Amino acid sequence: MEDTEDTTVSFSQGTRMLFYLMSPNETSFAEVDQVPLYVQQATPFFVGMILLEALLGWLRTGDLLIKINDGTTSLSAGMISQMPQLFVRSLEISSYVYVWNNFHILELPWDSAWTWWLAFLGVDFGFYWVHRCSHEINILWAAHQAHHSSEYYNLTTALRQSVTQQFTSWVFYLPMALIVPPSIFAVHIQFNLLYQFWIHTEVVKDLGPLEWILNTPSHHRVHHGRNRYCIDKNYGGTLIIWDRMFGTFVPEEDKVIYGLTHPINTFDILSVEFEYYVYLWRQFLSADGITHKLSVIFKGPGWMPGTPRLGDPDDLPEVTGKEVPHNPEWSTLLQTYVHVHFILVLVVYNNLFETEHMLSQATVLLITGYMLLTLTTLGYIMDQSPNAAVWEMSRCLLMLALHRFGYISSSVPLLALATEVFAVLSAIYWALQCFSKLVVKEKHY
Template identity: 55%
Template sequence: MVLHLQSNLTLSQGARLMFYALTPSETTFKEVEEVQDYVQQATPYFVGLMIIELVVTWFHKGKTVFRINDALTSISAGILSRLPELLGRGIELTGYIYIWKNFRLFELPWDSAWTWWLAFLGVDFAYYWLHRMSHEVNMLWAAHQVHHSSEDYNLSTALRQSVLQKYFSWIFNLPMALFIPPSVFAVHLQFNLLYQFWIHTEIIGNLGPLELILNTPSHHRVHHGRNHYCIDKNYAGTLIIWDRIFGTFAPENEKVIFGLTHPINAFEPLWVQCHHLLYIWKTFWGTPGISNKMSVLFKGPGWQPGKPRLGCLEDIPIISGNEMPHNPQIPVWLQLYAVLHFIFILGVYLHIFANKSVLSEFTILLGIGYVILTLSSVGLMMENRSGVAIIEIIRCCLFLFLELGSMTGPLKLVTEVGFSLSLAFWGLQSIMKI
């Protein structure tokens, strides 16, 4: 498999990209088509920073900060969230461009540093309200809860993104489309997301005066906590000033316990994405009265009849500080098998993204389906669930039959032998259980 992950960034620019430290002169474009795919180009920097975090925590604490099951689930969510982009321009840009072309009131100069900085503030302000509403409106929380479902807090957690959130997040950015060119908006939409990667870590403590202005790891740890003092706090993207202005700020004090207030105890990525939608469906039909049914959808996820809009803090389980994350024990060989096949499917995913302009729509759809099947199977392995053998037999047969990955030479031979051995192994497993 040949990867063509093109990058127009220097090493210095790539490093600064992760901290919103590129200048207007480096990231100003006239047409939206000229804007680079910064998120895709950031992939090696994601990996590099995670390796640094791994090494630092190992030497500092003598243990790894990553659990294989949780980290694979987070990275799977990140992959799933980007797959729709293989089929065309994202809805966030499509909706923005439509408003810009048909309803803009005036046009700020695309090559002005003032426009760049105004877009920086506008995107961050819009993100604050998108993020806040994603916690305060149950239907929006159904998407955003994916990001909070990890009981760990490390850089892999930043990749745990929702497939569905982008289908409503674009609405919050539309006011900017009345005057800010799409090319400028497209840059900051990516930068705002990339900045939030490095703040998902426990290895960085208090950053002094920067804590007053910027969203930092300390502030964002609070946001991911299920302690009572952490609930519905620190919604910032890049600037913490919005939380300070609108009364949603809380500093970090006692030890933060991460995850959902009611953990889902699952690693299968499709269930992680969709479980809250099923909960809403059941609650909606089980709640009497039209008004109450609408409240189930549009009030907070903790709302119940007779309760405040966002629910009661007293209904949230009290944190003892001794909570242990969900961590099913599975054989080492199965963990190794899952990791190897996960690395392979990550390569397939990168290959499809790098070559999407020359691949047919059918090939892309086929690749998307196979990626989803693999990620789901790996998640079920991490849960030590029955039925994995059948899924793996199907998955290995599909790979060998369809020859996914466009490989040649020794790599093709090694991969085919690997998948053939995997197929034989799971076939024997199925026979032995009959």
Template identity: 60%
Template sequence: MGGYTGQANLTLSQGVRMMFYVLYPNETSFKTVDEVPDYVDKATAYFIVMLILEMLISSFWKGRPLRINDGLTSLSAGVISRLPDVAFRGVEVTTYIYMWNNFRMIELPWDSPWTWWLTFLGVDFGYYWFHRMTHEVNIMWAGHQTHHSSEDYNLTTALRQSVLQKYFSWMFYWPMAFFIPPSVFAVHLQFNLLYQFWIHTELINNLGPLELVLNTPSHHRVHHGRNPYCIDSNYAGTLIIWDRMFGTFVPEKDKVVYGLTHPINTFEPFSVQLQHLIYIWNTFWSTPGFSNKLSVIFKGPGWGPGKPRLGLPEELPKVTGDEKPYNPKASLALQIYSSIHFILLLAIYQHMFEAKQMLSSIMILARIVYILLMLTSLGFLLENRQVVNLLPCSCFI
């Protein structure tokens, strides 16, 4: 089995601070990767609590209830993105360890606060460039577009992750492997991801002076917008300073309309994950000339023959602010039914992670297949498709 195996228990204070990247070096320094806890897995309870709080505040204070269909689609994508981690250590850490073992030039001390803070900056810098390239290289956008496909902006959107994206990110962290121990890298890779959860909300407006340094909900709302002024901006993970340094920072101005410039209009999880990859495949074969075919893969999503690398901004669809999200009618009973089934499915998913050391490979594979079938069925239900076979939720519990 792969993944993180460290069993460090977190106090409530540490758990809360973990979500905002304010744990200290002496709390999160480990000699080996195997000692590093699976912080993302331990964050599940905090995800749920924060989701519920946002949902209640948004419904009863702001008068904007969560759209069940979009929210469950985002949560389903989050579940799918984590399924490979049941059996395998993440490709980012695995390749990093390989580089460290074979090519490191110096070895910084794993228990030094200086190493901890240097890694904090290094991981965030690497993430900026990785994130930027996912928007500027079409094949990488095929993974990242999943995260942008939600037409809502709330904490469920943070969990709408791609199962493909992690297979492009590893190369952006390799230079750190020449001198920073893998255990320190593995800690910050997780914290950088966790920090980005809470910034996916419309409930927080402006954070004053912190807006100058940190990536905030305001900055990240712009990043998720399909308004022309929002495109290709604010790639930060934790620190917004990289966008300010490299000319990609854009402040929040007009009302942000969320989602892809060409909405996918589906809640079916495989389409959410793979639709742009299929588009690239079809475009590759229909585009004449070998050089143009390569450009389809490695230039921007908006590129076409005769256009600049990132396409023409004037060809972006107009945004009026009156756009309506894809929202097939669903009865209250159907929404409750779908939510209950997803909660039961989540219990199966969580138990699979907790018991992965005791489950056989066949049982893990069976649960993964079951989860995928069930999520697909829920996606069909939320779209009001007529033909759908729901498996009973108890068959693999």
């Protein structure tokens, strides 16, 4: 979707759209290109709610609820998941428009409240099946597992999205394209995603009667659990009625332990996004016969020869309730360093989305590559990888070069100077780290 006019949302709209509290009158458009980029414009509202959650957590328990390593990894995944839109229109939107233009059988009025509410239900119903299939089909789980890889449950976890899931999710919404105009779909596909942001919290406990209809933090906490009673439950997006109808609902009972049944124990964003594909490929190669090979791809993640389609629940690791999330010790100074560099790349990210229509594709590709490198090397630092020093030194030098040639420069001269000085000092620090490791290695030999 491209902006053809001023489609900036107001503060009121930005707040309300996170809770799906937008009316048909203010969110009905004749053309897809008129639909605001709600998800991209939600960034400051995401940040505001994350800070509010951290404050409430600190006031209640003395804990901010967010760990820098885990939160940074989640935010990095969210950034990466949006990067393909710098080059191509959302596959969900483009495929929908294609089917509408060539095959629609009925044209519901775009300015009707009835159309708006039908699309609301249609998108949420489609999401239920996208989500359910992403848990029950191994090749789809390879994409979706990134969202479940955090062992914490807070608002940053909501942003831990998969970069590859959109390449399959589009199929589930195509039946709507036979009757619902693309502009209405483009609104609801964004609102459905935005609504799911605020339910990733432990701050909100119970919403009373709303728990019967809406997907709530309590219901979604269950979905993120690795307790046996939580597995493959509560797939809803905005509504929980689909789970109640199709037998996949379970209420929150025992203490929920979050994350994957087999934790990945890494903050490397490339591993978070793609490591399961490597595992799946190895399983495929080692499987005997074409039947077993296809079963590895199209049956559940827990399937093994001789088990049901979704695997045997008794094979799942036992959850005791005493599990401790992966959170290795690292210095406060290094945590501050990662935090500052992440904020700097986040500024670059936001600026790129605001100005990409004025930049050449080569420039966009260069800056995108720099952001990917930054998020990857910060993951190496948080993992305390032995190769972190050389990668981070190289990245800081690249950062300095891009800043010097104006690709990521700040509009405020003083900040621009401070950024360059910080990049130089960072490069020197990591160069010294590389040198010290070489000295130690030579003494060892």
